[in-house]
Amino acid sequence: MLKEEVAKALKVIQDGGIILYPTDTIWGIGCDATNSEAVKKIYALKQREEAKSMIILLDTDNKLQSYVSEVPDIAYDLIEFAEKPLTLVMPGAKNIAPELIAADGSVGIRIVKHSFCEQLIQRLRKPLVSTSANISGQPSPKNFNDVSPEILEGVDYVVDVDQHDTTEKKPSTIMRLSPGGQFEFLRR
Numbered sequence: 464m465l466k467e468e469v470a471k472a473l474k475v476i477q478d479g480g481i482i483l484y485p486t487d488t489i490w491g492i493g494c495d496a497t498n499s500e501a502v503k504k505i506y507a508l509k510q511r512e513e514a515k516s517m518i519i520l521l522d523t524d525n526k527l528q529s530y531v532s533e534v535p536d537i538a539y540d541l542i543e544f545a546e547k548p549l550t551l552v553m554p555g556a557k558n559i560a561p562e563l564i565a566a567d568g569s570v571g572i573r574i575v576k577h578s579f580c581e582q583l584i585q586r587l588r589k590p591l592v593s594t595s596a597n598i599s600g601q602p603s604p605k606n607f608n609d610v611s612p613e614i615l616e617g618v619d620y621v622v623d624v625d626q627h628d629t630t631e632k633k634p635s636t637i638m639r640l641s642p643g644g645q646f647e648f649l650r651r
Contacts, residue, residue, distance in 0.1 A: 468624050469582045476587060480619030481505050483596055483610065486520070487577040488548045489632045490604050492618060493520075496590040499560040505592060506562065508617040511599035513562055518550050518571035519590035522581040530572065530590060531555050535644040542574050548635035549573065552649065554642060559590060573635055579624045595634065605631040 472482050479501050481494045492508065494501035496519040506513055521527065524542050527534045532555030541549060556563070556570035564570055573593070575581060584591050595603040596610050604610045607626040615621060637650040 465579060465582065465624060468622050469579060469586060472583055472620060472622050473586050475620040476501070476583075476591075481508065481617075482620045482622055483614060483618040484579065484583075484622040485577065485607070485625035485628070486548075486580055486593060487575050488635050490596040490607055490610055491593040492596050492614065493592045493594075495587065496559045496563060496592045499562055502560040502562045502592060505594060508614065509594065509597070509599045511594075514566065515599070516563055516565040516569075516571065517592055517594040518573055519559060519563060520573050520575040520580055520584060520593045521590050522575065522584040524574050526590075527572065530558050530570065532557055533642045535640050535642055537644040537646070538640055541638065541640075541646070545636070548576070550635045550637045552637060552639040563592065569639070571637065579622065603634055605633075 475482055476495050479498055481492055481501055481504050484491055484493055492505050524539055531553045538551055550571045550573040552569050552571045554569045556568060596614050597603050598613060606629050638646050639649055640646045
């Protein structure tokens with residue numbers, strides 16, 4: 464079942480489509496983080512201005528250096544010891560769609576701990592875009608039942624995993640990291 468869903472989602476993403484999928488936090492809308500056209504589809508669906516960047520998901524922290532020019536050493540400790548999902552905003556973003564890079568050159572990255580996401584990212588061999596499954600300005604969905612019809616109809620594929628999980632999920636903690644290792648919380 465999981466393997467089949469990963470294969471279906473992978474095909475949609477490789478064809479430039481966008482998916483609605485479960486993560487270790489809230490339901491997300493995602494695509495290949497290196498595909499500008501797919502990223503633009505997500506901005507359009509969310510009715511979100513491109514100045515507000517979206518995060519990317521990786522399956523392991525040893526891939527960070529492929530997408531950030533200088534990973535501060537503390538990033539690995541923060542990822543290892545974080546008790547809940549943690550998104551790190553780091554400068555020097557590279558090798559991703561320009562629409563995902565903030566005006567200051569940074570990108571938010573989360574090492575995802577969710578079997579569907581991990582398998583999908585491993586097979587895609589690229590980072591996965593993740594942004595809350597809502598129209599910009601509306602509340603983030605706490606579980607699958609909260610996802611609006613506009614989003615359900617606007618994506619190319621709805622992943623059939625965890626749809627019956629009614630646990631209320633929360634977005635990740637977000638920290639900004641500077642190359643020197645200083646950090647600040649943007650969302651706790």
